[in-house]
Amino acid sequence: MIISNCINQKHYYKALEELIKKVKNIVTLSAEAEAYLYSIAQEISVSKGSILIREGQTVDKIYFVTHGCLRSYCTDKNGKEHTLQFAIKNWWISDYIAIHNDEAATLTVECLKDSTVIEFNAQEINGILYQYPEYEPFQRFILERHVVSLHKRILNQLQLTATERYDLFLVQYPDIEQYTRNYHIASYLGITQESLSRIRVDIAKS
């Protein structure tokens, strides 16, 4: 494993090192497995507005956000966007529907502010799972956590009003409003940006 002196590379090394530390909190990693992880990971600086995954195209990348903020969304038949996920530091993001079903992307993954992500190839992630099964429990942990957060999101959507969902959103993503447009948040909450604007007025009043 060669660590160059280039600043970008150093940064990469550090971000990935942190991720590997997280992996090691969950599983015991052999030196080979760790080296493999280093070999397949690639740090990327992504500037605001970049599209990492585009609807309709082939997907084979999974991103781990080390800094910044991305979001995934789909576009409906009327051209309206619906945000599935915001990914901030330490979150994974991709189009899992497309990857799991081996289909073209139905989601777009967009960068909301200049960010740094670690890019993995989905097949290479499968490769580590295949070659170094000791990695499996980490992947399982990530997936379980993801399922739990999706369950909570669905339950919130079913039982809370738009205002309650927004309040909760602010708690869950305290700093995100700096990076997002109102319509990003509205489309995550399942309301229009006009409604969100009115909700904010009501909150300010009280």
Place this chain on the structure above:
Amino acid sequence: MIISNCINQKHYYKALEELIKKVKNIVTLSAEAEAYLYSIAQEISVSKGSILIREGQTVDKIYFVTHGCLRSYCTDKNGKEHTLQFAIKNWWISDYIAIHNDEAATLTVECLKDSTVIEFNAQEINGILYQYPEYEPFQRFILERHVVSLHKRILNQLQLTATERYDLFLVQYPDIEQYTRNYHIASYLGITQESLSRIRVDIAKS
């Protein structure tokens, strides 16, 4: 492994055998791992109306439905129920939020028609993953599929009208209306039973 002559047990053996066949479609299972699976699985006949997991109580069971229909739901502060999941043949159901976070159940799992399920203890499932890591890819497959179905559900909730969601529901669960009350379906779709009733009238008209 002893197979008794008791009808119930025979039935159990067959249902579990089918599940193990599914496992083997994904992973190669050693004889020991298979035996362990047999040893921790327990077939249960559940009659309509039974509660398998109750809100507020400790959860350590995960159920695989081999026949029948269950649902999981939470109850909000106004006493209104919100259905998180219907589980029909070949689906897993539990309170994953509680299990993952090691908390008391926030969900109730209820049996909607006389059913047969294979009951697993969450710790014993962890046991098989720990002792027989060859089982991991199966668990991962289940989790990935679950994530994908939750992503789709959220996107549907964000972009479809109540009528469209109901139409889709009928496609996804074609026979379920035999087992469920209208308010079960309504609370899954995020509408009131009265609204669902009106939607059905509209559909019948057209």
Place this chain on the structure above:
DNA sequence: TAGTTTTCTTACCATAGGTCATTTTTTTCC
């Protein structure tokens, strides 16, 4: 099978949130 309970339907009115058009504010970028 009759009686009881639960569920479903329907009519009426209420309301959260949507739509559209316009103005104001903020951001972008030369």
Place this chain on the structure above:
DNA sequence: GGAAAAAAATGACCTATGGTAAGAAAACTA
């Protein structure tokens, strides 16, 4: 720094869905 573009706020009006209540139908259960 200032013009142009994008986003946010606002207001008037609209619609999908909710709430309530009562009667009809269906499902239990004794």
